Every structure is written in structure tokens, then in C-alpha cells.
Amino acid sequence: EIVLTQSPGTLSLSPGERATLSCRASQSVSSSYLAWYQQKPGQAPRLLIYGASSRPTGIPDRFSGSGSGTDFTLTITRLEPEDFAVYYCQQYGTSPQTFGQGTKVEIK
């Protein structure tokens, strides 16, 4: 199975700053079938990005995804107070789908 490694484990930033989260795959992710999810305490994950760079309707444009092959990035251009959460990447191009271990974005 494809192992996804996210870095850093924790990102300490202030509101208004830029956040850059990394997701590296142990082998190439088919057709950029990579998604990013946001999870807040006590809530279900929420889809932010799919297909490596596409945003679902309703997701603010401060969230953007990029990358291909084995290296992917989620960027939050200006952190809002509601963006402090845990972020997971997921690959769904090769069965079984797998998740990264998560990056926590915390208030500095």
C-alpha cells in the first residue's frame, strides 16, 4: 500500500500568516488522486481539496493544493482563526486508499 508521510507534525503560526503543509507518498499517486481534509476537535473530516488542486464549492480560495507524483502541498495563504485544525492528505488512486498521519496547525 502507498504510505503517505506528512510534515511537519505540528505547525505553530499566527493568524494572517501563510501555512505550507507537505504530503509525500512512498510511490507515485495515480492521476494526482490526492485529497486534503480538515478536521476540528469533535468533528468529522471536511473535504478541502481533491484531484491534488481542485476545490469543492464553498471552500475559500485561501486554500490551495499543488503537486504531482510523490510530492504534494496544501497552502493556506492567510490563516483565519477557524483554520487552526488538523489536516490530512489521502490518496485514492491505488487501493487501498490511505491517509497521512496528519499535520496540526496550532496558534502560536
Place this chain on the structure above:
Amino acid sequence: EVQLVQSGAEVKKPGESLKISCKVSGYSFTTYWIDWVRQMPGKGLEWMGIIYPGDSDTRYSPSFRGQVTISADKSITTSYLQWSSLKASDTAVYYCARRTTFYGHNDYWGQGTLVTVSS
């Protein structure tokens, strides 16, 4: 409006059986796959398995095969996750999620069901 509504929290003893549910509405239940995902306390997301309610085609992660059973009832648009003999290590939140296609992302999620297994 697409909704996946899961059954409520459960407290069980080791060795007991359990079946939790995921009631779907707002779309055609039989034309989308449903995933089940585990989240142990303070940990990340783990994919358990998937079912296609249209024909009950079911696949399991090697880590969960033989440990749980995933099923679906088309008549009441509900998917189930069940255990025949719970262990303390099954304590976790379990999520169901709609998958857009077999090789697709999860666009809608249930609210999660907390299962606590303790003697």
C-alpha cells in the same frame, strides 16, 4: 441535501457484539460507494473498508478483514458496520463517508459514532 447520519454512541464490554449504522439521504444510495473509517483516540484516520450498496460489493483493508463486517440495506438506505466480538482496542470513533467513484475522494461524511469497549 446529502446527509449521512450515524447511530449514537455505544458503550460495550469486551466480547459483546455490535452493529452501528449510517443512514443516507439526499442522493441515490445505490450509485455511490460508502467507506468506513476508524479514528482511535488522539490518532489519525484509518480506512477500514468499502461497500457498493447497488450490489453489496464489499472490499476490506487487510488490517480489518475478518475483524468487522460491512453491509447495506437498500430498502432503508443504510449501511452498517458490525463486530461479533469486541475488544478494548476497538474503542474509537467510526465514520462513514460517501465516495464519489471507486477511485474517488470522500465528499460527504457522517458525524461519527463513538464506540467505547471497557470491562
